[in-house]
Amino acid sequence: MKKAVDIAKAILVLIIGGISCYYFYLFLGPFGLLCFFSGISLLLLGLGNYWELTLKRPALSGKPLVSIIIPAYRSETYIADTIKSAKRIRWPEKEILVVNDSQDRTPKICEELGVRCIQNRERLGKAKALNLAAKHAKGDILLFVDSDTVLEPDCLEKTVPWFSKPDVGAVALKFVVKNKNHSILTRLSALEANLHNNLFKAEMLFGSLISFRGCGVAIRKSAFDSVGGWPEHLLEDAAMGAELRKAGYRIIYEPEAIARTAEPENLKLFIRQRIRWGKGAFLAFLRSVGFYLKSPQFALQFLPLIFSFFTLTGLFLWQIFWLAPILFLWFTTLSIKEVLLLFSFFLLPHIYNFIFSLFPALTSHTAILSLSEGKKEVLFLLPYLFIFLPFTNFIYLKGILQGIRDRKKEGIDFSVW
Template sequence: MPGRVDHPRRGRYFSVPAKYAVSIAIGIAWTAISVFLSLRWLDALSAVVGSFLALIIITFIAYVPGFMNAFLVSTILLDRRPRRRAPATYPSVSILVACYNEQAAIADTIRSLARQDYPGPMEILILDDGSVDETVARALETIGGLSLPGHSSIRVVAGFPNLGKSAALNRGLELCRHEIVLTIDGDSWVYADAVTHIVERYLADPPETRAVAGCVLARNSRKNWVTQMQEWDYFHGIAAVKRMQSMYHGTLVAQGAFSLYDKAALQAVGGWPECVGEDIVVSWALLERGYRIGYCEDAVAFTNVPDTLRQFARQRQRWSRGLLEAFKAHPRLLLKARMSTLFVWWNVFFLPLDLVYTFAFLPGLLLALLGMFYIAGPMTLLVLPLAILWNLVIFSVQRQMFKRQDLVVRRNVKGFLLYVFVYTMILQPVCVWGYASELFGLRKRWGTK
């Protein structure tokens, strides 16, 4: 790829496959210890529900999550990604902003893009998907008051019916002029150096890279308890998983809210498919062709997250359906001989994990309140040390990234406690609802991102 930067190795080089092997070994070791410590728990639960069901329950309450968390923590601790470096010439980029009924946020999104410090030409396309509010008028009014550098442009593409986000993005893909394409949601605030950083990461990553996911964080986290706990999910959970996956050359999702793509690669896979998880499915299409998806942890965009439980449930239901859509469209990824195949199988396990949590662990908590500790009890407390270590490691890594960006981690103790103790009680039953909706072919809704 033109403009890519080669980074010299400094000091002792610990290869990515070696780090992968170490992390696998640590995950297996932690799981082995968990199995040994849980034998009495397994015997007690077997006496109540039978040996097979007891093994399934404990496997997906303790063993599988324990392996995943141990692998993630060790990977983050071993991660020493090469620094970004400024190329001699920054390539031209096209930025696609798909929006539907975003009259309250589109002006801020446009202003944040106009304030980017990107040294190269930017073409910004505001792609209205048949909004019935004042989105187009607000966008035109905002653009009229802007002063863009001479090598950049911005325009609104409107007058089309509401056909869904993928249709709007594909329309933009046909109209855009440049070979590097960025997607940004219409209710986001893009940090001033975000476009520069994500392009530098793309140019510095291995040559088979065809997409880079940006770091998306919650913008409206102060609104209520629903957004407060999501702030930690974006800051800790989602960011950590993407960082882990990118280290092994396989970030699974370049999310539509803020990501970079190679235009030719997008066109080769047919653009964004018409489905509820268009960003997941197009990402897996790229991975199936052998391409790599990277992650730029310091290319930051703040987006509005759902602020009611109903909106949150609809969003996560859509994400769960999108995951099943990706498996149906690209099942061959399960057999790819590459390190990131582990994460595809990781997603396979989400279904039984969510099912066991919803139909076994949550009822087990209620039983524990009545003094019956068959499922949730003293043995389940063994996962706390790893959970504490996981959160400490991720918080330290993310705080350092914020510091380099001149950002400060907001004090949000209430949100953190909700994230640790309540979040999964809401999230995983919602995911089960999403899986069921997809498996039974229920009507799909695109209304919540």
């Protein structure tokens, strides 16, 4: 019975929301739509910056032991920089643990740098490896850092005070692209990072994030244990964010704690990463669909897509209303081909006009949210908007389709890593 009621509610929301958005689009027109989305993005940017400017961090009460956990997989060429940055962190009570999921020189590098390394006999995957390391950790706070990420010396001074609030389960560090000058691809990835960081700030207006980037995040040990550790999932950071929120913990975004991470430097690795992210995001959504649909932060991230979906739904419903007599004729004189032809004649021009009205509006929305630090980034804005984002979304779509295909499979397919 409850399922039937939920389905009825969803259909009602779809009908009311769809027709409302369609009328909203008709009222605004193409130029109005552009102004609307530009205004929304400026509002989000302004509110996010206001949140950052008025941010009041709690006072530091004591200096608990922090365990810095670094998962490694074929990381021998760059993990030394990560370990050195962890050792430079200004914090008296800390330990550094590396968990190595491959057979390379990482244990030797750890030995040379005086850091403990847990060597796995076989590949466990990132989530299992992190959970294994967490069992060996002694700290009250666990700072998880990717092996290609460099931390700023003051990152713990910025993140640890938040844990004086008992409802805070995790603190996400601000991630920036450390290799952005390597190629045009990494430059464009840096613009995308700006977009995510600005959305994180806007999400904090609701008191918490719902997900985070796993390259740098501090988690309270008791909260970590209460949700069973990292979910063994293709996109474990998104899944962990949902689990912490469902358990009642807040996730804080700390814009002054910097984690400098590396993005793929060639197209092959980039495509592989984004397919994995698309597939993982879809599976994470299926895992906690009720939670996401009730979260305003989720709607905030996908506002343009939600508006587009509702508007097209409303357009379709409105056309059905007007073409109802034709549907009636179908039962008497018209063939199904003739009915579809009439639908196409009336419906397709509206869809065409809407899509081409929406495109500049979405472009403006994305551009404003991606240019947080401006300057040289402006030069890369056109390829970012018209090449990088469409291409990236196409790759995400491929990952989502793989997720739909593999949604019932058990375990993680390491071939996508």
